Amino acid sequence: MLNFLPDRDVWETLKHAPCPIVLYGMGNGADQILDTLHEYGGAVSAVFASDGFVRGHSFRGFPVQTYHEICETFPAFWIVLSFAVRDLPTLQRIRGMNREHPVFSPTIPVAGGGLFTREFVRQHESGFDAAFSLLRDEKSRETYLDVLRFKVSGKVEYLFRCMSEKQEAYQEILRLTPNETIVDLGAYDGDTIREFLAACGGQYHRIYALEPDSKNYQKLLRNTASLPNLHPFHLGAWSEKTALSFDRRAGRNSRLKEGGVLVEVDSVDNLIREPVTLLKMDIEGSEAQALEGAKQTILRDRPKLYVCAYHRNEDLFRLPLQIQSYVPDYQFFFRQHPYLPAWESNFYVLPPR
Numbered sequence: 602m603l604n605f606l607p608d609r610d611v612w613e614t615l616k617h618a619p620c621p622i623v624l625y626g627m628g629n630g631a632d633q634i635l636d637t638l639h640e641y642g643g644a645v646s647a648v649f650a651s652d653g654f655v656r657g658h659s660f661r662g663f664p665v666q667t668y669h670e671i672c673e674t675f676p677a678f679w680i681v682l683s684f685a686v687r688d689l690p691t692l693q694r695i696r697g698m699n700r701e702h703p704v705f706s707p708t709i710p711v712a713g714g715g716l717f718t719r720e721f722v723r724q725h726e727s728g729f730d731a732a733f734s735l736l737r738d739e740k741s742r743e744t745y746l747d748v749l750r751f752k753v754s755g756k757v758e759y760l761f762r763c764m765s766e767k768q769e770a771y772q773e774i775l776r777l778t779p780n781e782t783i784v785d786l787g788a789y790d791g792d793t794i795r796e797f798l799a800a801c802g803g804q805y806h807r808i809y810a811l812e813p814d815s816k817n818y819q820k821l822l823r824n825t826a827s828l829p830n831l832h833p834f835h836l837g838a839w840s841e842k843t844a845l846s847f848d849r850r851a852g853r854n855s856r857l858k859e860g861g862v863l864v865e866v867d868s869v870d871n872l873i874r875e876p877v878t879l880l881k882m883d884i885e886g887s888e889a890q891a892l893e894g895a896k897q898t899i900l901r902d903r904p905k906l907y908v909c910a911y912h913r914n915e916d917l918f919r920l921p922l923q924i925q926s927y928v929p930d931y932q933f934f935f936r937q938h939p940y941l942p943a944w945e946s947n948f949y950v951l952p953p954r
Contacts, residue, residue: 602722602729605746610718611707611755612641620677621646625668625704627660631683633709635661637716638681645681647671651691668698682706682757687940695941696761705755706942712886713913717752721914728918735921740765741935748917748935748943760943767938767945771800774934774949775879775905779804784873784904786838786891787883788812790820794828797879806830809873813837813864838884838891839866868894877904886912892923899927906931906950911943921948928952 615622615638622638624631624645635645648663649655649671658665671678680702686692698704708717715721722729729749736742747763750756771777777800785793788810797805807830812818818835825831837845846861869880869891877898882888888908898904906924910916921933930953938945 602726602733602749603719606719606722606750607754607756608719610716610720610753611705612637612643612716612718614754615679615681615705615707616641616643618643618679620679621675622679622681623647623649623671623675624660624663624681624683625649626683627654627658627665628684630685630709631660634681634683634707637707637709646678647674672701678702680704681755682941685940685942685944687945689939692939692941695757699757699761704757706751706757706760707755708752708942710914711912711944713915715914717914719753722749722753725915725918728915728922732918732921735925735933736935737932738934741933744937745917745935748937748946751943757941760937760941763937764939765936767796767936768800770907770934770936770938770947770949771796774936774951775800775907777801777879780806781878782806782875783808783879783881784869784877784895784898785810785881786869787881787885787909788821788833789817789883791824793881793883794825794831806878807875808832810834811836811838811872813866834867834872835865836872837864837866837887838869838882838894839887840868840890840894842867842871870894870897873898876902878902879905879907881907883909886916888912888916888920889923892920892927896927899924903928903931903952905952906948908948908950909946910935910948911946917946921950924948924950 622645648660649666649668652667655665655667682704695704744763747759751759779801809832811834812821821833844863844865846863882891884891908920910920932951934949936947
């Protein structure tokens with residue numbers, strides 16, 4: 602696997618930058634990037650934000666400038682992106698910036714710790730190789746390699762060239778029918794349910810939706826109130842019935858955190874008794890535990906699986922190998938949907954035809 606990856610990690614590349622480095626964005630992600638870069642002996646020369654967010658702000662001692670002001674100050678510079686973006690106009694703007702000045706988007710794990718580096722891949726190379734060998738089509742294999750290249754190098758061009766629309770995965774891989782019984786783990790405000798409905802023409806048999814965050818759960822209830830045969834649960838997905846501590850401020854990315862608010866969790870095997878045809882997991886780093894809690898359902902029903910694999914560094918190999926240990930003849934596909942950094946990296950898994 603290492604033979605397919607860039608020779609230098611993003612942090613080493615930035616440390617030895619031949620021109621000034623400017624940070625694009627503010628907030629928690631920017632703090633983490635600045636701190637990590639400092640540990641590697643690198644530094645930034647300026648900070649800028651989208652025009653609507655400047656308004657006299659300062660960040661970590663830097664005045665927050667516009668992109669135009671940065672271009673006037675530095676004839677050549679590198680950009681480090683410090684926030685997550687999925688909307689098309691901003692992605693297109695970043696793609697345009699990358700043609701003028703190289704853009705790097707370092708990977709900071711959503712859950713867990715550590716950095717995604719060549720050394721991390723080397724330590725787990727057998728796992729990455731085993732996961733890669735499961736992928737069924739050339740697009741999955743090329744996408745997988747480009748995501749690894751991006752995570753190691755931070756170069757956004759690797760991600761831009763492998764992005765595909767999620768609708769393609771629904772239509773060409775999952776191929777939803779009007780008879781689906783769907784279990785949505787990490788339902789947020791019903792956003793994925795809306796995607797499911799669009800993909801299956803609004804027809805389905807039943808939907809079960811789990812969401813642990815109270816505010817998100819209220820949004821879920823409002824947004825799905827008119828849908829028949831939809832069963833919401835104010836629960837997190839886990840390997841067993843218990844209570845866990847969640848971050849009070851996580852919002853969309855509600856995740857486990859010591860000292861947070863206690864939330865009830867339960868397993869799919871405990872909650873769902875009827876046959877399941879599609880099981881989706883986007884649960885901020887708890888996918889491995891939720892898979893264990895759905896093991897009997899998976900063995901019994903062989904449902905299609907849609908599993909996010911970007912929250913923890915090890916998800917890219919651990920999750921497919923865990924699934925394969927349950928059902929050896931499952932078919933694995935991998936797609937990266939439009940998002941910077943490499944969020945929306947998903948495994949789509951099908952039972953044998």
